[in-house]
Amino acid sequence: MGKLRLGVLASGRGSNLQAIMDAAAAGKIDAEVVVVVSDCNEAYALERARQRGIPAEFVNPESFGSKGEYEELIVGLLNRHGAELVCLAGYMRVVGAVMLNAFPDKILNIHPALLPAFQGLHGQEQAWRYGVKFSGCTVHFVDEGIDTGPIIIQAVVPVLDDDTADTLAARILEQEHVIYPEAIQRFAEGRLKIEGRKVFTVNK
Numbered sequence: 349m350g351k352l353r354l355g356v357l358a359s360g361r362g363s364n365l366q367a368i369m370d371a372a373a374a375g376k377i378d379a380e381v382v383v384v385v386s387d388c389n390e391a392y393a394l395e396r397a398r399q400r401g402i403p404a405e406f407v408n409p410e411s412f413g414s415k416g417e418y419e420e421l422i423v424g425l426l427n428r429h430g431a432e433l434v435c436l437a438g439y440m441r442v443v444g445a446v447m448l449n450a451f452p453d454k455i456l457n458i459h460p461a462l463l464p465a466f467q468g469l470h471g472q473e474q475a476w477r478y479g480v481k482f483s484g485c486t487v488h489f490v491d492e493g494i495d496t497g498p499i500i501i502q503a504v505v506p507v508l509d510d511d512t513a514d515t516l517a518a519r520i521l522e523q524e525h526v527i528y529p530e531a532i533q534r535f536a537e538g539r540l541k542i543e544g545r546k547v548f549t550v551n552k
Contacts, residue, residue, distance in 0.1 A: 352379040352536040355431030357422070357439040358386050362393025364437035364458055367525035368532065369400055377529050378536040383429035385422055387441060403429060409441070419446035426451075433535055435528070436490065443490050453542060455490040456535070458528045460520045462486060462502055467495040472517035481507055483516060485524045487531040489542065498547045500531045500540060 356365050371377045384397035389406045397404035405425055412418040423446060436457040443455060461471030463486040475483040484504040491497040503523035507516060534540050534549050541548045
């Protein structure tokens, strides 16, 4: 059986993309990144992909008359490269109906907070400002909402008394790099089962 083919969407520096590529290169996951797409031409994620010889595509949302047209082109790119699972890695756009219909229950996202708390942007800073004692990160399936899809895996990170939003974010990021490849591996093994809002990891 071949490796699971991943299409990664990223808007920024791509550290989670790097973690996925590193895990794939080390044989820790039965998957490979086959294409990286960004809505930002300056995204370092594109350079990370090119350094690994992976096709890297910039798609400018401003060039399209609608979100649907923009996503149709992205779906075309993903299909052209044979992507079987789509991984959002710092992708700063809400996924719409075109992509959701093209990849049903096959789009994952990583969020830097313990969902359903602190959805949306800057989850780490939201948690820090709120004064929680524990935060963390979440990998979930993507649905039509913002960080509302069924949860696959979470990691807990204590909030220290001397933390700043930045130091907390850095420690959360370390755990993101651990649990995202793990979630991908569970998908690759066909072990994820969705029942309503719950995701179960079953033994094969």
